[in-house]
């Protein structure tokens with residue numbers, strides 16, 4: 001795999017194995033951005049296979065489909081298995097005629113997972129959010145910043161976070177995370 | 186770090202936001218009917234108060250939405266934030282400092 005398409009491959013191969021905060025590059029996934037009015041939100045969720053949450057900063061997962069609230073009319077849809085064109089073909093008929101936009105952004109970002117008892121501590125080296133479970137519970141998602149880069153941050157379990165990072169920023173974010181983990185060695 | 190309360194996302198660090206100028210400035214319905222001075226007032230002239238100021242902010246590294254805030258330009262204290270389209274809150278009762 002070329003470094004241009006998968007800039008994290010070489011970095012991930014040399015990542016130090018630190019169980020306190022394990023870092024891994026996630027496999028490629030289909031990502032769609034759905035924006036729409038209220039009438040289109042329900043049908044889109046049914047067709048996608050995971051409900052689009054109305055509650056701010058929450059995601060819903062069903063099987064390998066994940067729908068994340070990014071804004072009051074904006075959701076990020078992640079599907080680990082499906083082909084983007086096939087997924088769009090599944091959703092579009094359900095929202096035909098309803099005001100919406102459905103855009104394939106699969107290649108825009110890369111997924112990074114950070115897992116372990118010190119995962120939140122490591123993230124806080126570059127992210128200013130309160131990552132206690134009271135303020136950032138499991139099931140929460142938000143766009144935020146990590147260092148100088150914008151990321152989408154999801155908490156999948158108390159100790160596992162998923163980051164969605166714009167492709168060209170991924171080596172930078174990865175490097176900062178590695179730097180932050182060094183003291184745990 | 187200054188904490189700003191997004192009307193959708195709640196309390197967030199200031200570096201997720203960008204400033205968007207004075208709020209509640211409506212584009213004139215019929216610009217060609219305005220004098221040059223009136224048009225210049227719409228485009229450029231702002232109230233620039235010392236004290237509470239209604240202004241636009243955008244939660245750009247968050248939900249991406251614009252909203253309005255009342256901020257004290259002396260203390261940098263955010264008195265209130267509210268969604269676009271909502272009226273400027275009446276804060277005359279509050280201790281805004």
Ligand SMILES: [Zn+2]
Nearest residue numbers: 191194244248
């Ligand atoms: Zn927000």
